Amino acid sequence: MKLIVLLIFIGCLQVSATGFSQSITLSERNTTLNNVFESIKEQSGYTFFYNNKLIKQEGRISIELKNVSVEAALDQIFKNRPFSYKIINKTIVIKRNSISTAPVIVTAEAQINIKGKISDTDGNPLSGATVMIKGTSKGTSANISGEFSIDAKDGDVLVVKYLGYQPKEVVVKAGVTSINIVLEAELQGLSEVIVTALGVKRQEKALGYAVQRVAGKDLQTVKGVDLGTSLTGRVSGLVIKNSTEFNGKPTIELRGEDALLVIDGVPYENMTLRDVPTDDIESMDLLKGSTASSLYGSRAKGGVLMITTKKGAAGKGFSIDVNSNTMFQLGYLAIPEVQSSYGRGQNGQIDNDYVWGPKLDVGNTARDWNPETKQFEDGRPLVSIGKDNLKNFMNTGIIASNNISLAQSNENGSFRIGVNHIFQKGQFPNQKLNLLNLTSGGEIIVNDHFKVEGRFGLSRGSTPQMWGSGYGNQGYLYQLIMWTGTEIRYP
Numbered sequence: 001m002k003l004i005v006l007l008i009f010i011g012c013l014q015v016s017a018t019g020f021s022q023s024i025t026l027s028e029r030n031t032t033l034n035n036v037f038e039s040i041k042e043q044s045g046y047t048f049f050y051n052n053k054l055i056k057q058e059g060r061i062s063i064e065l066k067n068v069s070v071e072a073a074l075d076q077i078f079k080n081r082p083f084s085y086k087i088i089n090k091t092i093v094i095k096r097n098s099i100s101t102a103p104v105i106v107t108a109e110a111q112i113n114i115k116g117k118i119s120d121t122d123g124n125p126l127s128g129a130t131v132m133i134k135g136t137s138k139g140t141s142a143n144i145s146g147e148f149s150i151d152a153k154d155g156d157v158l159v160v161k162y163l164g165y166q167p168k169e170v171v172v173k174a175g176v177t178s179i180n181i182v183l184e185a186e187l188q189g190l191s192e193v194i195v196t197a198l199g200v201k202r203q204e205k206a207l208g209y210a211v212q213r214v215a216g217k218d219l220q221t222v223k224g225v226d227l228g229t230s231l232t233g234r235v236s237g238l239v240i241k242n243s244t245e246f247n248g249k250p251t252i253e254l255r256g257e258d259a260l261l262v263i264d265g266v267p268y269e270n271m272t273l274r275d276v277p278t279d280d281i282e283s284m285d286l287l288k289g290s291t292a293s294s295l296y297g298s299r300a301k302g303g304v305l306m307i308t309t310k311k312g313a314a315g316k317g318f319s320i321d322v323n324s325n326t327m328f329q330l331g332y333l334a335i336p337e338v339q340s341s342y343g344r345g346q347n348g349q350i351d352n353d354y355v356w357g358p359k360l361d362v363g364n365t366a367r368d369w370n371p372e373t374k375q376f377e378d379g380r381p382l383v384s385i386g387k388d389n390l391k392n393f394m395n396t397g398i399i400a401s402n403n404i405s406l407a408q409s410n411e412n413g414s415f416r417i418g419v420n421h422i423f424q425k426g427q428f429p430n431q432k433l434n435l436l437n438l439t440s441g442g443e444i445i446v447n448d449h450f451k452v453e454g455r456f457g458l459s460r461g462s463t464p465q466m467w468g469s470g471y472g473n474q475g476y477l478y479q480l481i482m483w484t485g486t487e488i489r490y491p
Contacts, residue, residue: 023067030060036077044070046087050094058083111151112172116179118146118160126183129162134169212236212288216281216310223325223401225424225435227273227281228252235286237303246397246426247433247463249274255288257302264309264441264455267296273305275459277420277437279323279403282310309455311441312407312414321405329397329427336481340384343368344485350382355485360384371490386489390480393490398425413451415442428476433463 024043028036033055037048058081065073074085074092082097118129125146132139133150134157142148152158154174161167165183212235219230228250232240238259241251249272252259261268263276287295287304296304343350343366345357350366358364360382368380405418417440424433441455 024065024070024073025067026063026065026073028064029062031062032056032060033058033077036061036063040070040073046070046090046092048092048094051096054083054096055094111153112174112177113149113151114158114172114177114179115149116147116181118142118148118162118181118183120165121182121184126162126165129160129165129183132159132161133157134159212286214284214286216278216283219278219281219284220323223278224327225274225399225422225433226250227276227278230278231273231284237288238286246428246431247424247466252305254286254303254305259286259303259305260296260300262296262304262306264307264453267299269299274435275437275457276307276309277403277418277439278401279321279405279420280309280416280418280437280439282308284308309439309441310405310407310416311443311453311455312409312416316409316411318408319406321403321407323401323403325401327399329399335391338481338486340387340486342485343382343487344483353483355482357485358382360485360487369488371488380487382487384486386484386486389484389486389488389490390477393429393476393480394427395425395429397427397431398423400424411445413442413444416440430464433461435459435461 024040026036026039028039034052037050041047061077063077065076068076070087070092078085083094084097085095086093118126118131120126125142125144127142127144127146129142129146129148130139131141131148131150133152138150140148140150150158152172154172156172158170158172158179159167160170160181160183162183164186166186168181168183170179170181214231214234218234219227224230225247226249228240229242231238231252232242237255239253239256241253243250252273261271261273263271285306285308287300287306339355341360342355343357343360344355345351346354347356348358350357350368358366361384364382365379366382367376367378368382369375370377370380400423401420403418403420405416407416408414418438420437420439422433422435425431426433436459438458439456441453443451443453445451
């Protein structure tokens, strides 16, 4: 009997021991810590005590363990995690590790007061030169003596700038409190070449007179009938008096005098800018002043308009260029207002002069012109039916410019041939103008010191009639306003 009781007691101890000392096997993929704890609880009988909110913040876990103790399983679960555990009897208590915050000591880097002087290579002080700390907005400027003072840290880079001089960078070093900075002048290349009299090429800076250049591409954007119109407002001292009349040529004055036209080194007194196609121009140089006129004599007392034409392709090889431009021209800013209460004539009587004849729109009749039958007829009613005669008579003008050119360039020379056609339709009926220009030019390079150039140009213009375009006693505008009353409506 005693033996049976002893065996039962030993069995209970084994059950109790195995109940809290079972080995743990886990195979979890992307699960929560709560599920892992439940699995350990089912296998070991231990209960867990923890803050559920903190455990959820740790996200998910994947773990593979086989036949390990509870302690080993927990060590693996909390590896690289801010948690620790403690087993008290049958309970596993989980707590978050406390974060120790060591005091952070911020020490400001020592500021170095840098003083110095900024000068050029000749020792002259550069007043107003700026000194900036690179990467910051902190800076200062030099006084009238070129001296400056600025606070910076060891390793900072000072950027020194002055207009017309090359910028310079200086590194601040500990122990150095005085810096003398020398800036070098910024050299600008003045390699513009100007073609003067007889085709002689000289650098612009070597000339003793004022020169201003206009590139050909700047004149080819919007083209009118006359090249002079495209020069408006582009050159100082050059006055362009444009004409709004059909086929009217602008008046060109350089410093108040007429300018001489020179094309590829050859002066022309029998040509105007209208005879030079805009697309053929490579550049235009304007020589101003009496010194410039000494190159060409008294003919150029006001200055010289010197045109260099294109003689080949822009680069080596063959090229075809096509340029087309169309503009619409209204021709006026506003229609002049005229009185429409009286017909043509004077002193209340119908006549062929002025427009102070009989009163209109009061039932009067008179012998007057019939524009439909083109004859005078009796009993014509005097009614103001022609108030819009001028407006109806005028049209919208058109200027169409088309150019095609062929060019070839190589190491032995170049050539270019171009055809330019300009068509202008005026603001009055039957006003048409056709201009045709055929140009060709080229050069042959014999050697490095000798080359032959040539140019040929042919210009032809035609128009059905030129009468009636100006504001004179024979002009359409003058006739319709001053001599024609509103009692007649022209079809």
